[in-house]
Amino acid sequence: MTTEQQTTEQQGPFRSYPWPLERLRDALRCIRLKRVKIRGPAQFSHGSSISFAKGADVRSPHSVELGHHISFGKNFTCEVDVRVGSHVLVSSNVSFVGRDHPFDDPAVTVYEAARLDDTVIEIGSDVLIGFGTIVVGPAKIGDGCIVGAGSVVVGDLPPSTICVGVPAKPVRQRYPDIMR
Template identity: 45%
Template sequence: MNIGSDFVTHDHVEIGNDVMISSSVSFIGNDHSFDELGMTIQDQKLLPRALVRLEGDNLIGFGTIILGNVTIGQGTIVGAGSLVTRDLPPNTVCVGRPARPIRNRAEK
């Protein structure tokens, strides 16, 4: 596993084998509840910590932000500057805000 500088996590993390995380990557999980309109967000309870799961053989590009409870499938690459808001399937290249698969790694 390789992790670049300025990596930040506020989540529980499970990292498989052979994962590379570039610099300036953040795993940001659940924060405060905000459903009680008669109460300030600051006064509402903290939500349980999220889980980010990297199944292995992943590359997470520079400046990527991963939100909440997500799994990034085995062999998946996440392009620089992406915002991951949901699970990403195995062996795909995913980019964007929000991150979406753009191709399977097996395609030439």
Template identity: 35%
Template sequence: MALTEKEKMISGQVYQAWDEELVNERQKAKKLCFALNQTCPTEQEARQAIINDLLERESDAWIESPFNCDYGYNIKAGKGFYANHGCTILDCAPITIGDNCLLAPGVVIATAGHPLDPVERASGDEFAYAITIGNDVWLGANVTVCPGVTIGDNVVIGAGSVVTKDLPANTVCVGSPAKPIRTLDISENKAELAK
């Protein structure tokens, strides 16, 4: 039996983005993002309900406005997730985010990409590769995370960096493309927090 365009999308195969099911699901997410972005920041219960509807699960994730995503249901955020103002998450493939992760203003996490060939691109073909972000990660302002990347635990990524390749745990990373510039010794800090 042939895969649906949604099944192709989630599994990392080339798919047609203008498939009716996918268009309808993106419209649902856009409607929820619009509702979130129009709800007063002080209406925390209402905002949390919209976030839960968008992610299709109960969550303590907190997302500031404005926020945009493609589907919502492919964002698997752990405990203590916080997205500051102006973040965009293109979740065509699964995005797994660990506990206690922080996104500064303007962060873009994008699983989606397009073929380099202009004819294929014009036909509506797309691809999407899953992104994994470990626990205790902080993405600085205007960081962009590209398709297929894995970011290890306890990583800090400097403002304006572009993550095109996997980044190892316990590092500070900066640049375009982002590269480790420092290793963090978090064992002392973890012991201090445990007291």
């Protein structure tokens, strides 16, 4: 294994900085995580190595469950309950929202209707969600799935696929040479 591979393996998805800046970056990550936990729901559980970039806004009504080694990019927004596996990258400007405004009663305006808050978004392990993606729950993104930038997820996405578009649909297998 080369020195570059070892450094990448230790760093994960993050850039390498001189050690004083590394300590500062680690401290900022810790502060951001605590900020999200304080403002977030009462049931907030997480594993190790969780990172929220600037502008994270987590307003889940009931619970957030995060595995290990997860990174959320700048301006991440979450307004639903969420369960995330391990080894997940969520790019910048990604939103998790729900179908939470009933609009089927003509006697009640959308503004006056009571908000529904039972939406859950489930993200598997080894997942990448691209820049600017909107996930409208309820939805489940399978293990090993890659969601392309700018996609809108409105339903379940199968494991080990690359999905893109509005609405997001599988375009190919992530590992085409592996027999299933």
